[in-house]
Amino acid sequence: MVGLCTDLLHTCTTFGRVMNLKPDTAPTAHFRRQHLSTEALEKLAETAVETNLSKGTVLSVWMPMKKFKLTDGTSLTAENCKKWGAYFLKHRREEFEELQKLYAAVWDDLVYFPAGKEITYEDSWMFERSYGGKRRHEGCDLMPPENESGVYPIFSMTDGIVENIGWLDKGGWRIGIRSPHGGYFYYAHLSDYASGFQVGQKIHAGDIIGYMGDTGYGPEGTRGKFDVHLHLGIYVRTEKHPEISVNPYWILRSLESRRLTYHLSEP
Template identity: 45%
Template structure:
């Protein structure tokens, strides 16, 4: 059998290369552990930043993952906590690192509370509230008007999203329920006009305002299915019952959750982008 003799200097080269490789692996692992430890400390030492959370800056791709697998709520909650509630341009953490973080913060009240809110808001959403055209194009446009200034009834902020139709015609565009749920409120509000509020099965409250009319027979306490007709789009509100025409025809959509501090609104804009894309 032919023997190969490795020069002594190459033996040293291979040996030190192997040592360098092992050292780099160890240092990489150590840095990763330090990073995870910093994230754990950060989560354990903070409370929910409600104003940032309420902006709900969730890419449609992340919502889609949660809808396919509710275990992804852990990923979403951790990612929002360590990225200041802003995921645009941020890389996803490795699955094994997420699992390590979840194990270490699973009893943390901030993590538990935030995860609960995302579950309540996202778990039941199914349909865009204004059915699309036969060709799949939308009848409405909308933009992120969260916290824009409003003046009726005094200076205040806009806590929802307005969906504006092609034609400024009342009673033309059907409004359907985004979720399964129960009719919690129906009737006139000075600012919201003819409105209907659906409490979803998971706990979030979906508020549809400025309707022209309601679907026949809907009453408080009725069970509603996702996709069920709620009424027709209108321009009601900003005055005593029956007031119309104070603004252009549109649907105002609001989403609310119950918190220890009371009811809070969250931005529907990114949820609507997701629903429209489905």
């Protein structure tokens, strides 16, 4: 009886979450945080294989069940994924399909970690920044073992098309790549580019796109305002919101086994 009551309570709770799915989920803090855990990442990879579904599709089912916050993977099973996916499509098709597109944009084109094995990073999402006025850090910083510019290569995490390239006051030399499912991957503070990339050019996952640097925080050519690092930003878009940042930290964690080997460039 206790088990039955627990199941009914879970069903009612999840039904309530499904019925309250918003038609525009992207701007919500829950979605933007993309908060998982090591256990959740392992379960995500396992369930995607078992169900033959993409990680984005699995997450679009799982997130509403867990209030868009994944701190464990205990409820994520292949059976639940199929069951609740069908349920969401039946009762909230439009909202659920929009949610699937958002998660696909973040997760379904990922192939490689953007830097080598010696590069470190931490979850600095929404840390305070002051250059250009008080603001929040909408990305993740990846740090090299030595503060040397032009040495450590940056790899494209996805296939895609170069959408933006050149100087930005805050980002220095940067490149922005739009992946096939619509995610925008932004690599900033580069020392230089690996080649003469042009807007509209095709990029393949694993291509070297540039090298870690310390450019930015001033007019074109400004260097040395901070330590050498890569700022990685990941963005999604909707009809109402052309640019919404999401936390790259757990996305990077999911790619730990996909770090590429390379030979260091001479500074």
